[in-house]
Amino acid sequence: MKIIIVGAGKIGESLCRDLASEGNDITLIEQNSKILDRVLSSSDIMGLMGNGANCDILTEANVKSCDVFIAVTQSDEINIISSVMAKKLGAKYSIARVRNPEYFTQMKFMSESLGIDAMLNPEAEAAYYIAKNLEFPTALNVESFSENKVNIVELMVTEGSYLDGIKLSEFKNKYFKRIIVCIVKRGNEVYIPTGNFVLEAKDKIYVTGVQSELSNFYKSLGHAEERIKSVVIVGGGRITYYLTNILLEKKIDVKIIELNEDRAKHLSEIFENAIVVHGNGTNSELLEEERFGEYDACVSLTGIDEENIIISMYANKIGIKKNITKINGISLFNVLELVGLQSIVTPKKIVADNIVKIVRSLASSQKEDNIETLYRIADNNVEAIEFKVPENSLICNIPLKDLNIKKNLLIAYIIRYNQLIFTDGRDVIKFGDRVIIVTTEKYLNDVNKILM
Structure with missing residues (x-):
């Protein structure tokens, strides 16, 4: 496919x-010549x-x-204008990244009235x-499919648990028939x-199932699956707003x-039912004063990756049971194992995965939106994809045991x-x-x- x-x-x-890397013909438009040259030197694309x-x-x-035309500059207005112009000039499908909260409630209206096919908000x-x-x-980490009917959840096998040393066939027959270690x-x-x-x-396992079964599975591991009742958020940007x-x-x-201070004041005016504190989230004295350790969860959302990592490490050290860390720098992923972080969120990766899903659907032989959901997980080594099965598909009406399915591929569920x-x-x-899949x-x- 030709993509701009x-x-x-x-x-x-x-x-x-x-x-x-998926074989598409890419042209990149960028105003900064140094940035353009750097990207062109590392990718087989036109610029x-x-x-x-x-x-x-x-x-x-x-x-x-x-x-496909994709506008992902730092400016919402440029993304919107360029996407509209691209459609008027003949682009078959246009995607715009739009981040401003003021536009959020109007995105459906703008998409329909301006003719932009997809508007995505990373935050x-x-x-x-x-x-x-x-x-x-x-x-x-948790990924959801089919409007939250089924989830893929990442867990660590702890030493001494009944999972340590168990064969998966025994796990399914003896413990949970409706949970799959995928x-x-x-x-x-x-x-x-x-x-x-x-x-x-120390294995990281990704298990899938409905939430009620997953809750029972947690309890079997000795976790009292209590609901999160209080959350402290460090950083008051767009993600915090949503x-x-x-x-x-x-x-x-x-x-x-x-x-x-101005942002803290603004948030306090918007959210009357939330407590907003003006201060430095890396200051241990402030955190102690605000009873940081008494919260069920900590979400680190400052604009600096290193600060988010430090806050989450501190939260983990003092016993906060759920810690979520925003990481923007992809290069930091290689050292995350060293700091023992729990859950990591990367807004840019989430949107990139969504765009890849759209492009693959448009490129498929069916020429329709056949990919409902796509996640790239386990350090992008595995893909979990929800497909909509078209009429006359080669896999229809044949028992699964008779399908010649490729190796290292699992059909987890049918919906x-x-x-x-x-x-x-x-x-x-x-x-x-x-x-x-x-x-x-x-x-x-x-x-x-x-199929093979």
């Missing part, structure tokens, strides 16, 4: 790398220096022939992700395990610590008429079903491609 990307920030650079909201630049980039998506993680206090990360190795796989202490709205609706006590089907070899997939194979854009 405007803006070479962290999201733009990530998209250039990911979408080019054009200029303003993406300039008609001449878009014409020079041959926007009339592009399949709002990150807030939803954090809120979902707070529902699972003992989990490292991924195991052991050191630097990642597995899509079979029933003969034996778990070990997250506070969600938490207050859930009747969760919220305290916000913000260094900027039919909003009902979750826990599969065995006798089940068949039908037209209109949604199936959740977990695989180490990259770039799947068509459910038929799960």
